[in-house]
Amino acid sequence: MNELLDTASGEQRMLMVLVAIFSVCAFTMAVVGLYGVIAYSVAQRTREIGVRVALGANASEIARMVIRQAAVLSGIGIAIGVGAALLLTRLMAARLYGISPADPVSYALSAGVFAAVAIAASLIPARRAARLNPVEALRAE
Numbered sequence: 515m516n517e518l519l520d521t522a523s524g525e526q527r528m529l530m531v532l533v534a535i536f537s538v539c540a541f542t543m544a545v546v547g548l549y550g551v552i553a554y555s556v557a558q559r560t561r562e563i564g565v566r567v568a569l570g571a572n573a574s575e576i577a578r579m580v581i582r583q584a585a586v587l588s589g590i591g592i593a594i595g596v597g598a599a600l601l602l603t604r605l606m607a608a609r610l611y612g613i614s615p616a617d618p619v620s621y622a623l624s625a626g627v628f629a630a631v632a633i634a635a636s637l638i639p640a641r642r643a644a645r646l647n648p649v650e651a652l653r654a655e
Contacts, residue, residue, distance in 0.1 A: 544628070548591075549635040552584050556639040563643050564651025573644035580643050584636030585629075592625045 556563070563576055603615035613620065 541631075544591075545631050545635050548584065548588065548632050549638070551587065552580065552636045553639045553642075555583065556580055556643045559643075560646065560651045563646050564648040567646060568648040568652065576646070577640040577644040580640035581633060581636050584632055584640075588629055588632030591632075592628055595628070596621055596625060 566576060566579075599621070600616060607615045
């Protein structure tokens with residue numbers, strides 16, 4: 515009986531493993547992409563940040579500015595992602611077991627994880643921007 519059950523559910527199990535692998539890959543690409551966008555934005559705004567520091571902005575204000583930018587970008591991305599997920603889960607409704615396609619706990623949990631990871635991904639560029647030497651930043655271009 516166990517062999518018969520394993521054979522019958524083998525295809526479903528393989529499909530779920532593939533979905534999990536693709537989910538981890540997508541999550542990793544999202545984190546790396548967000549880090550890259552924030553790091554690039556900080557690099558492009560080096561002169562502006564240098565002027566802010568030269569005019570008296572302290573390191574915490576600069577770091578907050580960079581983290582706020584990441585929070586806005588990730589908030590927009592999360593809103594678009596949740597909207598797209600609500601539309602696309604209807605296609606996968608037959609593959610979901612024990613959960614509805616519009617489960618609010620799943621959406622809230624995934625949005626919270628992405629928001630936390632987005633803030634964590636912005637910490638390195640924020641720290642780099644906060645430590646910026648205004649003389650070097652203004653001389654850079």
